């Protein structure tokens with residue numbers, strides 16, 4: 231049985247808002263954790279006038295578009311980055327869901343068959359993929375904002391990576407150990423060269439992801455993706471010459487791009503390349 235298209239569309243819309251809502255919360259975490267603020271009990275407020283946001287103003291992406299990117303009361307601008315992260319979260323949720331539940335590596339099964347066959351395994355894979363990218367988003371953006379990696383976020387990533395190990399038992403231990411080292415070693419070297427301007431925590435985060443997904447996606451996908459993202463970023467900075475010193479080159483953003491591409495599409499890309507050569 232193949233799922234009808236309308237079901238896929240409705241499911242995707244639901245997944246988008248689920249992902250965007252989770253990432254909306256992660257934005258709060260990114261903002262509050264490095265400032266030592268509590269992030270669960272207090273509802274979001276306008277950074278301009280301090281007014282608590284009503285539930286209608288908290289709908290991810292939609293509220294931003296409806297309000298024209300401004301606070302309803304004081305008119306101060308709401309940062310576009312938060313909305314981009316929410317949108318990314320929604321798309322990440324859709325992508326990781328359909329990837330985890332779709333027949334991969336040439337097995338021609340419909341979604342329903344996969345679903346019934348090993349729901350638990352696929353569900354866990356989806357959860358692990360989605361959560362791993364989420365934790366990375368928090369780690370990398372706190373680093374971009376404040377230049378630090380918080381231990382609590384690394385512990386969260388560790389827990390998620392352990393779940394990912396159970397979700398993807400097909401990767402064996404040696405593949406995982408090589409995966410843990412092959413990219414993180416460069417980040418660790420970066421820490422030394424930059425005299426700790428690049429925090430060592432980023433190397434640990436990279437190693438944890440490698441441990442979860444194995445060396446193939448890390449070496450074949452994460453490494454080149456990180457390099458490409460870094461080059462694009464440098465080119466971008468070169469164009470914006472008018473903005474001096476303030477904007478430093480952020481390795482963590484390039485790393486974030488590289489790792490999420492590897493987590494979400496690593497298996498697909500390596501399988502495709504394996505078939506091509």
Ligand SMILES: [Zn+2]
Pocket residue numbers: 276277278279280281301302303304305306
């Ligand atoms: Zn306001």
